[in-house]
Amino acid sequence: MTQTVPLTRPQLRRLLRDARRALTPAEQRQASRGIYRQLAQHPLFRKARHIALYLPNDSEIDPRMLMREAQRRGKTTYLPVLSAWPKSKMSFQRVDHGEKLRPNRFRIPEPQICAARQRQIWALDLILLPLVGFDEVGGRLGMGGGFYDRSLAYQGRRKAWKKPVLLGLAHECQKVERLAQASWDVPLQGTVSDKGWYLAAATSLN
Numbered sequence: 001m002t003q004t005v006p007l008t009r010p011q012l013r014r015l016l017r018d019a020r021r022a023l024t025p026a027e028q029r030q031a032s033r034g035i036y037r038q039l040a041q042h043p044l045f046r047k048a049r050h051i052a053l054y055l056p057n058d059s060e061i062d063p064r065m066l067m068r069e070a071q072r073r074g075k076t077t078y079l080p081v082l083s084a085w086p087k088s089k090m091s092f093q094r095v096d097h098g099e100k101l102r103p104n105r106f107r108i109p110e111p112q113i114c115a116a117r118q119r120q121i122w123a124l125d126l127i128l129l130p131l132v133g134f135d136e137v138g139g140r141l142g143m144g145g146g147f148y149d150r151s152l153a154y155q156g157r158r159k160a161w162k163k164p165v166l167l168g169l170a171h172e173c174q175k176v177e178r179l180a181q182a183s184w185d186v187p188l189q190g191t192v193s194d195k196g197w198y199l200a201a202a203t204s205l206n
Contacts, residue, residue: 012176013141016133019173020059031171032062034194039128040069044165048125052078052092052164055101057108058143060130061171061194071097078119080147081110090147092127093118121151124164129188131168138187138200139179140168152186165189172196 007015023031039045051070056062070077078092082104093110094117095101101109111117121127129148133141142148152166168191175193190199 009141013132016174017058020171023059023171028062031194032065035061035063035169035192036065038192039066044126050076050119050124052124052127054080054130055109061169063128063169079110081113088150090151091118092121092124122163127164127166129166129168131170133174133176133179134168134170134191135176135179136198138190139181140188141179149186167192
């Protein structure tokens with residue numbers, strides 16, 4: 001959807017969450033297959049060895065087909081885990097096929113926390129992030145908790161960095177014309193929807 005009426009971030013967040021919640025189960029399954037087709041054979045996905053994903057919540061587009069494909073190809077996959085303290089900290093922990101998960105405080109499944117299985121974020125090759133809204137120039141509107149922005153804040157202190165590549169995953173209906181970005185927002189290299197790719201200017205992912 002293209003939103004032209006100025007809205008506050010909370011208002012826009014509600015609008016876009018309602019849009020993805022309105023998708024039927026059949027449309028959700030079709031979108032999941034679409035995101036798989038967009039990414040599974042892309043050179044970026046094929047070359048990445050350490051890939052962080054997420055488990056869908058609140059009608060987010062579902063990347064589990066990609067996670068299973070990555071594991072089938074022998075890649076190492078990671079999921080976000082929230083620390084008990086400080087509550088604002090998020091890390092990425094290795095997850096294996098068939099591993100038992102438990103709900104965190106937001107009722108999102110995650111692995112049993114084990115520091116030895118966690119990987120520094122700068123050592124990941126690719127992070128596929130959930131989002132509420134996105135634009136064509138790398139803007140991302142999240143759920144408002146700031147977990148990803150805090151985890152990736154180190155990038156603003158580096159003059160040059162190549163890893164990890166940050167790609168948002170979204171339903172096409174979550175696209176907006178332009179997102180106003182706060183100083184703490186970490187820009188993405190692009191967003192992939194079930195319909196196509198939206199790369200930030202001057203971004204090359206091949």
